[in-house]
Amino acid sequence: xxxxxxxTAKAPIRPTSFCNIGSHFVAxxxxxxxxxxxxxxxxxxxSDGRTFRNAEEMxxxxxxxxxxxxxxxxYNKGINYWQGVEATVDGVLGGYGHVNAPDIKxxxxxxxxILAERFLDxxxxxxxxxxxxxxxxxxxxxxxxxxxxxxLEPVSHFLESxxxxxxxxxxxxxxxxxxxxxxxxxxxxxxxxxxxYDIIWVQWCIGHLADDDFIAFFKRAKLGLKxxxxxxxxxxxxxxxxxxxxxxxxxxxxDSYFKELFxxxxxxxxxxxxxxxxxxxxxxxxxxxxxxEMPRQGNRSRPKRTTNRPAIIR
Numbered sequence: 086x087x088x089x090x091x092x093t094a095k096a097p098i099r100p101t102s103f104c105n106i107g108s109h110f111v112a113x114x115x116x117x118x119x120x121x122x123x124x125x126x127x128x129x130x131x132s133d134g135r136t137f138r139n140a141e142e143m144x145x146x147x148x149x150x151x152x153x154x155x156x157x158x159x160y161n162k163g164i165n166y167w168q169g170v171e172a173t174v175d176g177v178l179g180g181y182g183h184v185n186a187p188d189i190k191x192x193x194x195x196x197x198x199i200l201a202e203r204f205l206d207x208x209x210x211x212x213x214x215x216x217x218x219x220x221x222x223x224x225x226x227x228x229x230x231x232x233x234x235x236x237l238e239p240v241s242h243f244l245e246s247x248x249x250x251x252x253x254x255x256x257x258x259x260x261x262x263x264x265x266x267x268x269x270x271x272x273x274x275x276x277x278x279x280x281x282y283d284i285i286w287v288q289w290c291i292g293h294l295a296d297d298d299f300i301a302f303f304k305r306a307k308l309g310l311k312x313x314x315x316x317x318x319x320x321x322x323x324x325x326x327x328x329x330x331x332x333x334x335x336x337x338x339x340d341s342y343f344k345e346l347f348x349x350x351x352x353x354x355x356x357x358x359x360x361x362x363x364x365x366x367x368x369x370x371x372x373x374x375x376x377x378e379m380p381r382q383g384n385r386s387r388p389k390r391t392t393n394r395p396a397i398i399r
Contacts, residue, residue: 128142128143128327129323129326129329130328130329131143131330131331132328132330132331132332143327143329143336144295144296147329148295159295160271160273160334163293164240164271166332166334167240168240168242172219172245172246173219177219177221177243178221181367184363185225187360187362188360188363189222189225189226191358191361192319192372193226195372196230198356199284199315199374200230203313204283204313208283209232209233210231210233211231211233211281211282211283211311212227212231212234212282212283213234213235213281213285215272215286215287215288215290216237216287216288216290216291217236217237218243219243219246219250220236220250220251220264222286223236223247223251223264224250224251224256227284228256228258231283235266235282237268237270237275238267239271244267247264247267248267251264272293273294273301273302277305277306277308277309279308279309280308280311280312282311282314283311283314285310285314286316286319287316287317287319288318288319288320292320292330292336292337292338293333293334293335296346299350303316303350304350304351307377315376316374317372317374318373318375319360319372320337320343320370320371321337321369322338322339322340322368322369323338323368324339324369325341327339327342328368337368347373347375352375353375353378353380354375354376356374357371357372357374358371358372359371359372360372
């Protein structure tokens with residue numbers, strides 16, 4: 086999928102670029118990506134085809150050594166990119182509006198499994214939609230399952246479109262379900278209210294955060310989960326290493342890269358699943374359900390079975 090910093094997607098595929106779609110960021114399997122696949126085993130590359138030995142080398146070049154000015158430029162460029170994108174499903178999905186249906190279907194199947202296993206009691210459910218864009222995921226999915234959904238989106242014209250799209254007269258849900266709050270704030274600056282959310286949904290936007298801000302965001306956001314609450318992260322996945330999109334300043338990470346960051350955030354994978362039925366030219370997409378609870382360790386030593394073997398009489 087294509088996922089931007091604040092919940093948007095990227096432009097159509099071009100021979101030398103990557104594309105974001107949906108409420109977030111996606112990239113095509115371009116010739117450059119295939120050509121440098123071997124180099125990505127131990128590092129990554131950018132959308133110009135340049136290779137990096139490792140992520141540290143890339144981040145040092147992009148952000149300097151803890152240089153606040155360079156980091157500000159990184160985030161501003163991402164926001165500026167999305168400010169030039171129209172507030173439509175096709176716009177936020179980077180011209181791939183047709184993936185909306187399979188995206189929502191896969192997300193709904195994943196969410197239903199989580200709700201059945203973790204939220205059987207009929208309580209008042211609240212979700213946060215991070216990188217919400219125009220409210221695509223909230224309108225098509227979250228608002229049907231949660232009594233309240235808050236939207237977090239840094240691109241102002243997307244958020245204004247979401248207000249319209251999620252107005253009661255434009256929804257086909259009961260009055261017990263509503264879009265409650267609209268926050269025009271970037272992920273790296275957002276702190277949720279304590280213990281407000283059952284699910285914090287983060288789709289196609291985390292690629293705009295530098296690693297340190299990724300970790301800081303999840304550590305803050307953990308405080309916003311109710312007891313037993315979960316994160317759902319849905320993102321593009323690089324085959325190995327990472328791919329940097331220089332146009333909108335976003336990074337597509339590999340599965341192993343994500344897992345290392347989850348470890349540094351103090352998060353554990355409760356469940357994960359691959360997205361199906363996307364065009365071949367797009368990156369693979371994976372869904373992770375993440376919990377703050379350490380998995381229980383089962384008793385690895387199996388009790389010995391008693392058998393009916395005859396005893397040996399000595």
